[in-house]
Each structure stands twice: as structure tokens, then as C-alpha cells.
Amino acid sequence: MYQRNTIDISRIEEQEKICREIYEIINAAETRPLAMVDTYGCQQNEADSEKIRGYLAEMGFGFTQDEFEADIVVVNTCAVREHAEMRVLGNVGALNHTKKAKPGQIIAVCGCMVQQEHMAQKLKMSYPIVDLVFGPHELWRFPELLHEVLTKHKRIFATAKSDGSVAEGIPLKRDGTVKAWLSIMYGCNNFCSYCIVPYVRGRERSRLPEDILKEARGLVEAGYKDITLLGQNVNSYGKDLDIGTDFADLIRMINDIPGDFLIRFMTSHPKDATEKLFKTMAECEKCAHQLHLPVQSGNDRILKVMNRHYNRAKYIEQIETAKKYMPDLVITTDIIVGFPGETDEEFEDTISLVEKIRYDAMFTFIYSKRVGTPAAVMPDPYTREDKQKHFDRLTEVANRISGEKHKEYIGSEQKVLIDGETGRDEYNLSARTNGGRLVHLKGDPSLIGQFKTVKITDGNTWALYGEME
Numbered sequence: 001m002y003q004r005n006t007i008d009i010s011r012i013e014e015q016e017k018i019c020r021e022i023y024e025i026i027n028a029a030e031t032r033p034l035a036m037v038d039t040y041g042c043q044q045n046e047a048d049s050e051k052i053r054g055y056l057a058e059m060g061f062g063f064t065q066d067e068f069e070a071d072i073v074v075v076n077t078c079a080v081r082e083h084a085e086m087r088v089l090g091n092v093g094a095l096n097h098t099k100k101a102k103p104g105q106i107i108a109v110c111g112c113m114v115q116q117e118h119m120a121q122k123l124k125m126s127y128p129i130v131d132l133v134f135g136p137h138e139l140w141r142f143p144e145l146l147h148e149v150l151t152k153h154k155r156i157f158a159t160a161k162s163d164g165s166v167a168e169g170i171p172l173k174r175d176g177t178v179k180a181w182l183s184i185m186y187g188c189n190n191f192c193s194y195c196i197v198p199y200v201r202g203r204e205r206s207r208l209p210e211d212i213l214k215e216a217r218g219l220v221e222a223g224y225k226d227i228t229l230l231g232q233n234v235n236s237y238g239k240d241l242d243i244g245t246d247f248a249d250l251i252r253m254i255n256d257i258p259g260d261f262l263i264r265f266m267t268s269h270p271k272d273a274t275e276k277l278f279k280t281m282a283e284c285e286k287c288a289h290q291l292h293l294p295v296q297s298g299n300d301r302i303l304k305v306m307n308r309h310y311n312r313a314k315y316i317e318q319i320e321t322a323k324k325y326m327p328d329l330v331i332t333t334d335i336i337v338g339f340p341g342e343t344d345e346e347f348e349d350t351i352s353l354v355e356k357i358r359y360d361a362m363f364t365f366i367y368s369k370r371v372g373t374p375a376a377v378m379p380d381p382y383t384r385e386d387k388q389k390h391f392d393r394l395t396e397v398a399n400r401i402s403g404e405k406h407k408e409y410i411g412s413e414q415k416v417l418i419d420g421e422t423g424r425d426e427y428n429l430s431a432r433t434n435g436g437r438l439v440h441l442k443g444d445p446s447l448i449g450q451f452k453t454v455k456i457t458d459g460n461t462w463a464l465y466g467e468m469e
């Protein structure tokens with residue numbers, strides 16, 4: 001039986017003490033040292049970068065987006081597809097110039113990509129400018145690792161294999177003031193045959209409800225209006241804790257926190273999204289009617305070789321149940337095209353599923369071979385061009401449906417949360433509907449952070465346009 005490993009709070013306090021020691025070292029100079037954190041990949045990675053920034057802020061760093069100005073550059077990487085890895089390697093390579101211009105610059109590379117042994121090796125051998133490499137399991141002790149780099153003047157690699165742990169009390173420096181990420185669990189146990197995540201992020205570990213609630217209360221008190229609960233598979237929240245609290249119960253507890261805010265969550269796995277969850281979503285007035293339910297494929301054979309543990313019929317049934325409770329539910333999905341051996345006919349099943357469900361938005365990917373996963377050694381007779389053709393066709397269908405769905409909003413009134421500026425003159429504000437659809441508006445930036453009812457005047461594939469009353 002897997003034992004949940006928690007990092008004792010005294011060890012996090014120790015890290016904060018090291019932050020103060022680093023403060024003494026780096027703040028001896030006249031100008032305030034600056035840090036740049038560059039994040040690739042999913043929201044979980046965004047949330048991890050907020051912890052890295054939290055530690056850096058405690059060390060006394062200011063922040064910059066300019067790598068030439070930065071005294072430390074932290075690149076938080078993704079491993080989910082080859083494309084993301086290539087971008088990371090290209091950008092890390094380009095830091096050669098910045099380090100030449102600023103020889104004392106520290107370069108750290110962390111996150112999922114470096115948790116793969118071959119990638120850590122590659123950085124060690126071919127990227128001598130990199131001073132520090134650490135995987136997701138070592139993030140909680142980033143101060144200690146950086147201290148070692150600074151005082152011992154040697155390169156540090158911390159990427160040992162691990163099932164992972166849960167660390168509470170790491171300082172956070174959040175990016176926004178309206179929307180916040182809230183990690184409720186880490187890791188993944190599913191081992192979908194194409195996916196690297198379970199190998200790099202370890203086993204599923206849930207945070208305790210009281211720790212999550214404390215953080216959620218803090219967010220509401222600080223004025224956050226849109227809280228997204230994060231996990232690789234939020235539907236299995238609590239299974240490892242054995243305290244009788246599941247994900248639906250957790251939503252209800254957060255919904256009970258007084259205040260005007262929205263609860264969103266991602267990502268759900270169809271194999272264990274329950275009717276109880278949909279019923280709870282419908283009953284909790286703060287829970288957004290939004291569901292990201294990655295289907296990956298509409299074909300039963302492909303779903304089986306993907307090791308997804310559901311079939312097309314079960315998926316459709318789930319969506320129907322969810323819609324029974326929430327007729328206005330906004331549904332989005334992820335789809336992989338070109339899984340090894342996927343035939344034209346099998347791909348057609350994905351198209352027909354998409355036409356049936358009519359997703360509000362879709363994230364589509366061409367299969368990318370990941371070293372060490374079962375799919376990497378499956379026969380794959382189709383060419384990149386075959387896959388690209390399927391991909392283009394799916395994108396076309398997805399865009400058409402999103403456009404049609406957005407047109408259906410025209411003339412309706414929607415309660416939206418105004419969350420930022422677009423940087424454009426005409427429609428200068430951005431907002432989100434309850435279901436998470438993007439709305440462009442005109443108005444005063446002082447409205448950011450407020451809920452408003454707006455009339456939708458136009459819509460295209462990517463966004464809605466609205467007017468305030």
C-alpha cells in the first residue's frame with residue numbers, strides 16, 4: 001500500500017530560513033537583484049511557478065521579463081509533447097548570450113522535462129550554462145539547492161526518482177488578483193499509454209481538506225473571484241486519504257465559504273466523473289457550469305489501447321447525465337490525433353463524436369512519442385502527413401462548432417466576471433462567462449474584478465463580444 005509522504009512543516013521553515021541567508025548573500029550589491037521565471041505547460045506548472053516566485057520573493061528578488069536583466073533565470077518545463085521540449089531547449093540554449101553578457105547569471109531548469117533521466121543528462125552534457133536542475137519532487141527545497149549553487153559554486157542536479165510528497169506552507173506569489181489556481185492534489189495514477197505525466201509527477205497525493213479550505217478562505221478574503229481547483233485528475237481527489245471526503249464533497253465545502261466567487265476545476269477523467277459530482281455542481285451556486293472532460297478519441301479500440309478505462313458509449317452517457325443536471329453546461333475536451341496505428345475509420349469515429357457532443361472548445365494535439373511510455377513502442381505505420389491531414393480536418397470541425405455555439409449567445413444576457421485588459425482600444429476589457437467563455441467588452445478598467453450582466457452582441461470561433469447595460 002502506498003504511503004502518502006508529507007514534508008514536515010519544520011523543513012519548509014528551514015527553507016525559509018535559507019531564503020533569508022540567500023537574501024544576505026545576494027542583496028549585498030547596490031541594486032536589487034532580479035529574477036525571471038519562464039513557465040511552459042499546464043496550469044499545474046503555472047501553480048508551481050507561483051511557489052518558485054514565492055521563494056524568490058522571500059530571497060529578496062524583484063521580477064523581470066527580460067532575460068538580459070535577470071540575475072537568475074528559472075525555466076519551468078513541460079514534458080507532455082516533444083514540441084514543448086524543443087522550445088525549452090531552444091530557449092535555454094539562447095541563454096548563452098545572456099550569460100555571456102552577465103557572467104554571474106544563475107540559470108535553473110526545473111519541472112517535468114528534467115524529471116526524465118535522458119533530459120537531465122542532456123542538460124548536464126550539452127548545456128554547461130545551466131547551474132541548477134531540479135524535478136517537480138524537489139521544488140519544496142529550491143532554496144536549499146540554490147544556496148548550494150551560490151556557496152559551493154558547482155552545478156547541482158536534483159532529479160532522483162520519487163513517488164512524490166505533499167508539502168504545505170511554501171510561500172506563494174500569485175500572478176493575478178482576480179483569478180487564482182488552487183492545487184488540490186498532485187501526481188497521476190492512470191498511466192494512459194501515451195502520457196509521460198505519471199512518470200514525472202509521481203503518484204496521486206491529495207492535500208488535506210483543511211489545508212485546501214484554509215487556502216481557499218485566504219483567497220476569498222484577498223478578493224479573488226475565480227478559483228480554479230487543480231489536479232491531473234480531480235475526480236480521484238481524496239481516494240488516497242481514506243477519510244470519506246471525495247471531490248464533490250470538497251466542492252461543497254468550498255461553496256460554503258461566504259463570499260461572491262466562482263469555483264472552477266480541471267482536469268476531470270471520464271473514468272471516474274460521477275453523477276454525484278454533476279449533481280453537486282448543479283446544487284452549489286458558486287460552482288461554474290463548466291466541465292473540461294478530455295475524451296482523447298471517439299473510437300473504442302483506440303480508447304482501449306490508450307488505457308483510458310471508458311468507452312464511447314459511457315462517455316456520451318456521462319455528458320448526457322451532466323447536461324441533465326446543468327442544461328447550460330459548457331463542455332470542453334482534449335483530443336489526440338494520430339495515436340500509433342489509428343486508421344482513417346477510427347479517426348472518423350472521433351469526428352462523429354465531436355459532431356455529436358458539440359464541444360464549446362477543444363484542445364487538439366498530434367500524438368507525440370514519449371520515451372518510456374507503452375505507446376512509444378507500438379507500431380505506428382502512418383506518416384506525419386497522414387496525421388497532419390486528420391489534425392487539420394478536426395481543427396476545422398472544432399472551429400466551426402465553436403463559432404456556431406458562440407453565435408447562439410448573441411442577444412442573450414450573461415453574468416460575466418471582468419478579469420483583465422485586452423490591450424486593444426476598441427474592446428479594452430476581457431471577461432469570462434460562468435461557463436468560462438471569453439467575452440470582450442468596452443468599459444473602465446476599474447471594473448476589473450467585478451461581476452456584471454452584459455448583453456452579447458457578437459461571437460466568433462474564439463470569443464464573444466458584449467455590451468454593458
Ligand code: 5AD
Pocket residue numbers: 080081194195196294296334335336365366367368369370
Ligand atoms: N502526445 C500528444 N498529446 C498528449 N497529451 C498528453 N500526452 C500526449 C502525447 N504523448 C495531451 C492529452 C492531454 C493533454 C494535456 O495533452 O490530450 O489531455
Ligand code: SF4
Pocket residue numbers: 040041042043044045077078079080112196197201
Ligand atoms: Fe503539466 Fe504534464 Fe506538462 Fe508536466 S508534463 S507541465 S504535468 S502538462
